[in-house]
Amino acid sequence: MTITTEVRHAVVAKGLAKIYGQGDAAVHALRGVDVSFATGAFTAIMGPSGSGKSTLMHCLAGLDTVTEGSVAIGDVEITRLSDKQLTLLRRERVGFVFQAFNLLPTLTAEQNIRLPLEIAGRQADQVLFDRVIDTVGLRDRLSHRPSELSGGQQQRVAVARALISKPNVIFADEPIGNLDSRSGAEVLAFLRHSVRELGQTIVMVTHDPGAASYADRVVFLRDGLLVSELTDPTPQTVLDMLLKLEA
Numbered sequence: 001m002t003i004t005t006e007v008r009h010a011v012v013a014k015g016l017a018k019i020y021g022q023g024d025a026a027v028h029a030l031r032g033v034d035v036s037f038a039t040g041a042f043t044a045i046m047g048p049s050g051s052g053k054s055t056l057m058h059c060l061a062g063l064d065t066v067t068e069g070s071v072a073i074g075d076v077e078i079t080r081l082s083d084k085q086l087t088l089l090r091r092e093r094v095g096f097v098f099q100a101f102n103l104l105p106t107l108t109a110e111q112n113i114r115l116p117l118e119i120a121g122r123q124a125d126q127v128l129f130d131r132v133i134d135t136v137g138l139r140d141r142l143s144h145r146p147s148e149l150s151g152g153q154q155q156r157v158a159v160a161r162a163l164i165s166k167p168n169v170i171f172a173d174e175p176i177g178n179l180d181s182r183s184g185a186e187v188l189a190f191l192r193h194s195v196r197e198l199g200q201t202i203v204m205v206t207h208d209p210g211a212a213s214y215a216d217r218v219v220f221l222r223d224g225l226l227v228s229e230l231t232d233p234t235p236q237t238v239l240d241m242l243l244k245l246e247a
């Protein structure tokens with residue numbers, strides 16, 4: 001008897017092409033990328049500078065339009081949506097964590113975490129809220145304002161804010177770019193933990209082989225094409241692959 005396990009995908013991109021500009025000035029940032037991100041997995045996107053990482057992430061998240069191809073988040077084909085529908089879909093189904101923490105300075109950690117749900121007119125699920133807070137280890141910091149928190153703690157608040165609405169996927173763009181190595185490791189361990197504990201799907205763009213090694217899988221871009229991938233990466237296997245791609 002054969003037992004097959006069906007892998008579900010949170011995000012599926014097919015034949016993705018992105019051209020910036022026109023004529024002689026046209027830049028082919030993506031040249032036909034097929035990539036899928038399994039539900040409940042942590043994936044890193046890597047590649048040399050200018051290879052198309054940010055462009056890919058922006059197209060996958062519906063932050064930029066595609067020139068050709070399709071992107072589906074869950075069962076919704078986002079490349080067919082109007083701007084208004086896309087804004088709603090991002091609010092309901094997508095979480096973001098950026099290099100700059102993007103917290104509101106006058107709100108406490110707890111208020112920052114609850115804000116997106118409140119804007120969407122939704123109630124936070126208290127059980128999930130408690131679980132997220134304990135997973136991020138922020139219980140004793142909930143009443144603090146961002147200026148009273150370390151960089152690592154602020155980024156953990158930003159991650160908790162993304163987790164609390166149970167998005168289909170969280171896109172993280174260089175999430176530890178502004179952190180020292182200890183805080184960075186803390187945030188990455190937490191991202192991995194939230195994948196394991198909460199079944200969250202995370203897609204992260206990074207330049208750092210050490211950061212990528214926290215992921216379950218790393219996909220590599222070069223010149224707008226997906227050229228390789230690694231599962232269960234280590235800093236060394238990621239570095240070796242990058243050196244190969246840059247050669």
Ligand SMILES: Nc1ncnc2c1ncn2[C@@H]1O[C@H](COP(=O)(O)OP(=O)(O)OP(=O)(O)O)[C@@H](O)[C@H]1O
Nearest residue numbers: 020021027029047048049050051052053054055056
């Ligand atoms: N708005 C834009 N207009 C024109 N060209 C652009 C624009 N955004 C990106 N590009 C070009 O598209 C290509 C891919 O850029 P992208 O920022 O996606 O690469 P990246 O891999 O994220 O780079 P880095 O690691 O340096 O951040 C580059 O050649 C870049 O110059």
